Amino acid sequence: MSGLAEKKTKEYLDKINKVNKELNIFLHINENALLEARKVDEKVARTGKKGRLYGKVIAVKSAINVLGLIANCASLVLENYVSTFDATVIKKIKEGDGVIIGMTNCDEFCAGGSGENSVFGCAVNPSCPGRIPGGSSSGSAAAVAAGLCDMALGSDTGGSIRNPSSNCGVVGVKPSYGLVSRYGLIDLSMSLDQIGPIAGNVEDAALLLDVIKGKDERDTKTFAGKEIRLENLKDKKVKIGVLKIKGVDKRIQTLIDKKVAEVVKRYKWKMEEVSIKHIDLAVQTYYPLVYVEFFSATRRFDGRRYGYKIEEKCGEEVLRRILGGSEITKAEFEGRYYNKALEVKEIIKEELEKAFEEYDCIISPVVPSLPWKVGEGDKMKPEEMYAFDALTIPANLAEICAISIPAGKVKEEKEGIPIGLQIMAGKNEESMMLSIAREIEKI
Ligand code: GLN
Numbered sequence: 154m155s156g157l158a159e160k161k162t163k164e165y166l167d168k169i170n171k172v173n174k175e176l177n178i179f180l181h182i183n184e185n186a187l188l189e190a191r192k193v194d195e196k197v198a199r200t201g202k203k204g205r206l207y208g209k210v211i212a213v214k215s216a217i218n219v220l221g222l223i224a225n226c227a228s229l230v231l232e233n234y235v236s237t238f239d240a241t242v243i244k245k246i247k248e249g250d251g252v253i254i255g256m257t258n259c260d261e262f263c264a265g266g267s268g269e270n271s272v273f274g275c276a277v278n279p280s281c282p283g284r285i286p287g288g289s290s291s292g293s294a295a296a297v298a299a300g301l302c303d304m305a306l307g308s309d310t311g312g313s314i315r316n317p318s319s320n321c322g323v324v325g326v327k328p329s330y331g332l333v334s335r336y337g338l339i340d341l342s343m344s345l346d347q348i349g350p351i352a353g354n355v356e357d358a359a360l361l362l363d364v365i366k367g368k369d370e371r372d373t374k375t376f377a378g379k380e381i382r383l384e385n386l387k388d389k390k391v392k393i394g395v396l397k398i399k400g401v402d403k404r405i406q407t408l409i410d411k412k413v414a415e416v417v418k419r420y421k422w423k424m425e426e427v428s429i430k431h432i433d434l435a436v437q438t439y440y441p442l443v444y445v446e447f448f449s450a451t452r453r454f455d456g457r458r459y460g461y462k463i464e465e466k467c468g469e470e471v472l473r474r475i476l477g478g479s480e481i482t483k484a485e486f487e488g489r490y491y492n493k494a495l496e497v498k499e500i501i502k503e504e505l506e507k508a509f510e511e512y513d514c515i516i517s518p519v520v521p522s523l524p525w526k527v528g529e530g531d532k533m534k535p536e537e538m539y540a541f542d543a544l545t546i547p548a549n550l551a552e553i554c555a556i557s558i559p560a561g562k563v564k565e566e567k568e569g570i571p572i573g574l575q576i577m578a579g580k581n582e583e584s585m586m587l588s589i590a591r592e593i594e595k596i
Pocket of ligand 1: 263264265266288289308309310311312313314341443542
């Protein structure tokens with residue numbers, strides 16, 4: 154008789170084998186998943202000890218190294234790159250008795266917000282076929298939404314966990330900067346990137362986060378962080394700041410407003426509209442930082458060490474960032490643009506920190522517009538795409554935590570289009586953020 158890990162892994166593998174051709178969610182399946190699951194079962198039977206992720210099957214974004222699996226970042230540059238080590242988060246998952254089932258589709262090198270920048274084609278949004286799944290962690294959010302795993306890992310530099318979670322109707326967490334080790338993540342922008350969990354509900358996301366978080370000597374920016382604990386907040390005095398920005402689709406804002414009103418009424422929490430003065434500069438601040446850091450990170454893809462020379466094989470968006478980054482860093486500019494962006498990053502960070510002296514959390518939509526129809530992205534200008542990140546980027550700039558939870562659906566398509574609600578909280582305040590999220594999830 155097979156144990157829980159093997160049984161569940163087999164069920165998911167069968168399902169993936171049936172639907173993946175059509176959904177394009179996994180770029181690679183872990184051929185050893187069943188064997189690894191069996192070993193976990195045997196270990197549990199032998200020792201009588203179950204890790205916290207025992208029985209959980211986990212999908213991983215193709216930008217995170219998993220020993221023996223291909224992590225190609227959905228790019229031809231690294232098409233056949235097989236990881237030679239486990240990222241710290243993967244090590245922790247394995248130590249927690251979780252099983253890695255495969256590597257998921259994403260925007261090439263995590264650069265994008267739709268999923269369409271994958272050179273292997275866009276993953277299907279199972280909750281709203283025909284519309285983009287969002288990105289860049291498109292496959293991870295879609296895998297959870299399609300029921301092809303229990304949980305998934307994504308990475309979030311400017312929204313790449315929250316944005317696809319919103320579009321696919323699942324829960325996604327961007328942890329505070331430094332709470333989760335980035336060791337083994339192929340970086341887009343090392344001062345902003347964070348690995349985080351995607352799951353079907355807040356509790357599962359909290360569990361996975363608690364397992365992967367913590368200080369790691371291989372990532373000097375990490376800190377231990379408080380234990381993740383979900384608290385009952387029904388009778389607590391929670392104060393919500395509601396953030397509204399210009400340019401948000403009315404249907405989305407109405408849905409969020411309705412949800413917040415329900416929450417406040419049910420739990421007798423307080424809410425007030427909050428304004429963050431320079432929030433409208435977030436997108437303009439973020440992209441120069443990403444361009445510069447990405448340009449620098451990609452210098453190792455010179456065709457000698459890993460895969461191909463990046464400029465010769467990458468797609469349009471990746472090339473745009475490399476060329477942009479090389480331009481901004483030209484000696485004659487003396488770091489002017491990068492430094493300016495760093496200054497504004499600091500201002501936005503301070504403004505948000507100030508807001509958290511007053512509010513326990515800040516709620517807003519995750520994305521300002523409905524996910525577009527697959528293919529429409531080709532006709533959009535980069536600035537239009539980048540505008541999609543206006544509400545997610547601030548949390549990365551401020552190094553704080555943020556989550557996307559399903560808020561309902563806009564009745565546009567037959568089954569409606571999923572809309573995510575974002576909750577931001579201060580640095581290292583994951584427990585409170587997740588507790589608030591869980592209370593809202595119940596409504
Ligand atoms: N859409 C943003 C970008 O293209 C976010 C990407 C991310 O978080 N990895 O940079």
